[in-house]
Amino acid sequence: MQTLLFATNNQHKVEEIQNVLPAHYHVITLRNAGIDIEIEEPYDTLEENAHKKAHTIFEMTRKNCFSEDTGLEVDSLEGAPGVKSARYAGIERDYKKNNEKLLQELANKNDRTARFRTVFCLIMDNHVxxxxxxxxxxxxxxxxxxxxxGYDPIFIPKGSNHSFAEMNIAEKNKFSHRKKAIDKMVAFLESLQHGKS
Structure with a gap:
């Protein structure tokens, strides 16, 4: 069993990730590890914010850990809300208000194409x-x-007529940005286990 410290206290994300990880990986949250801090996300890119979270926890614990940052990028809004997705309608991170604001912003837009983009940052043996x-x-x-x-009630993935909020986790994972990133991370970890990198 390999334990991975996930630099988050978002139980929704933990459940999604634990659901797709192979059985020999066990995810521990900050709360599980007895760490009660709110890590700021001050940067303009998902990569920098993900690194900030992982690096902060690695410096505290010296344990291999990972973090992620996710943004919803809407084409007709020039990529907004993007890196500001969680706090789009205010610092309180209110999912409903975020959705309402986004729908208002798109009220007079014909182009409603968008994408979820997630970036995972893994710090393993002091390498990023x-x-x-x-x-x-x-x-x-x-x-x-x-x-x-989050934005699951108003996001319809390409290839489906249903929003993410109409899907269970297994259905969502057929499309999920988060699963795609996790699959890449797992492939990397497995390659280390088998001495391929």
């Missing part, structure tokens, strides 16, 4: 590695579904 996952899709006209979190 990045893994990216992208899911293309469109923004719905109104929220649909009660599953998931």
């Amino acid at each position: 590695h990045y893994f990216e996952g992208i899911c293309e899709g469109t923004i719905a006209l109104a929220p649909k579904g009660i599953q998931g979190f």
